[in-house]
Amino acid sequence: DAGITQSPRHKVTETGTPVTLRCHQTENHRYMYWYRQDPGHGLRLIHYSYGVKDTDKGEVSDGYSVSRSKTEDFLLTLESATSSQTSVYFCAISDLRGGTGNTIYFGEGSWLTVV
């Protein structure tokens, strides 16, 4: 258990509305990530963070923004949701401990439907 909690787990929203997904971790990991999962695409990186207020874009960042004001929380915001953003969103952390290379652990996912 990597101590990752995502909220909400399920959300239906209307096109054009803002949506924020929250990822909370309990183990003080420095690196946090947001991925989206779509059929036929696997998982694709949206944004990641390497510390408080330090974030960078991933492969599919258009239409998304992120914030990290505390080590434990990483927020993903859709400023104006579109139907193409209907997806399953996964938060992940990178565990740098262990001495055998970094390991990425995933949360349980947030199912977002934009109607």
Added chain:
Amino acid sequence: AQSVTQLGSHVSVSEGALVLLRCNYSSSVPPYLFWYVQYPNQGLQLLLKYTSAATLVKGINGFEAEFKKSETSFHLTKPSAHMSDAAEYFCAVSEDYGGATNKLIFGTGTLLAVQP
């Protein structure tokens, strides 16, 4: 740029049969490779990872994978399938070769069905 290709989006085996899920990578230097499993409506769970320490990597639930540089492959195997192995499996490569940022590039996944 690194990438992984999973051959076969759907694989069906009989209970007790060998499981073989294929993954080929593209990388100019030794990669860091991972296999994850996803059960329905759940997150991804790490099965195993290759970090250049040994070419045969053993993971959880009886799975193992062999890194073959000459074939640029990292196929996942299990000698005897169980019904509980039915899930989707993802191969992934670390974009920065296991560096601190550890951004993963995923394949498109293989859905494994196990028939009784």
